[in-house]
Amino acid sequence: MIEATKAVSGVSGVEHRIEQGGRELTLSGVQQPETIDRFLYSYDGLQGNFYFRTNYKGVVEFHHTYIDINRRPAQSEIDRIRPAMIEIENSIRKRCDVDLSTKAIESCIEVTCGGV
Numbered sequence: 001m002i003e004a005t006k007a008v009s010g011v012s013g014v015e016h017r018i019e020q021g022g023r024e025l026t027l028s029g030v031q032q033p034e035t036i037d038r039f040l041y042s043y044d045g046l047q048g049n050f051y052f053r054t055n056y057k058g059v060v061e062f063h064h065t066y067i068d069i070n071r072r073p074a075q076s077e078i079d080r081i082r083p084a085m086i087e088i089e090n091s092i093r094k095r096c097d098v099d100l101s102t103k104a105i106e107s108c109i110e111v112t113c114g115g116v
Contacts (some may be wrong), residue, residue, distance in 0.1 A: 004095040005041055008087045013042040021053055031056035043084040046077055050088070062100050064089060078111045 005014045021034030038051040050064040066073060066081050089100050106113060 001037075001039055001092060001096060003064050004091040005039055005088050007091050007095065008043075008084060010084060011041050011043050011088065013040070015040045024056060041088070046078050046081045048081055048085060048088075050085075072110050078108070078113060082113055 002014050002016055005011055016037065016039050018034070019038055021036045024031045035054045036051050037054075038049055040047065040049045044050075046066065048064070048066045050062065052062045053063065054088045054112040064085050066078065066085070092098055093100055
C-alpha cells in the first residue's frame with residue numbers, strides 16, 4: 001500500500017499506522033475492537049488519508065478521506081486533491097490487486113466531488 005501510494009506523482013510523506021477502532025455490542029457480548037490500517041499522505045500541500053477498517057467478523061471497509069477539523073474544505077482544495085485520490089485508488093488496484101470499486105459509495109458534504 002505504501003509503495004502504491006508513493007507511486008502517484010506529487011504524493012509524499014506516506015505513513016502507515018494501525019489503530020484500534022470501536023467495539024460492537026452483540027447478543028453474545030462486546031466483540032473484539034475493529035482494526036484500522038490507516039495510510040496518511042501529503043499531496044500539493046494537502047493532507048489526505050485512507051484506511052481499511054476490519055470488524056470482528058473480518059468484514060473490511062475502505063474509506064478515503066480529505067477532511068479538516070472545524071472547517072469545511074474549500075472547493076479549490078477538493079478540486080486539487082480529488083484527482084490524486086483517484087490515482088492512489090487506481091495504483092492500489094493495480095499494484096496490490098485490491099478491488100476498491102465493489103459497492104463503492106462516494107460521499108461529499110457541502111462540496112462537489114465529481115465521480116469515481
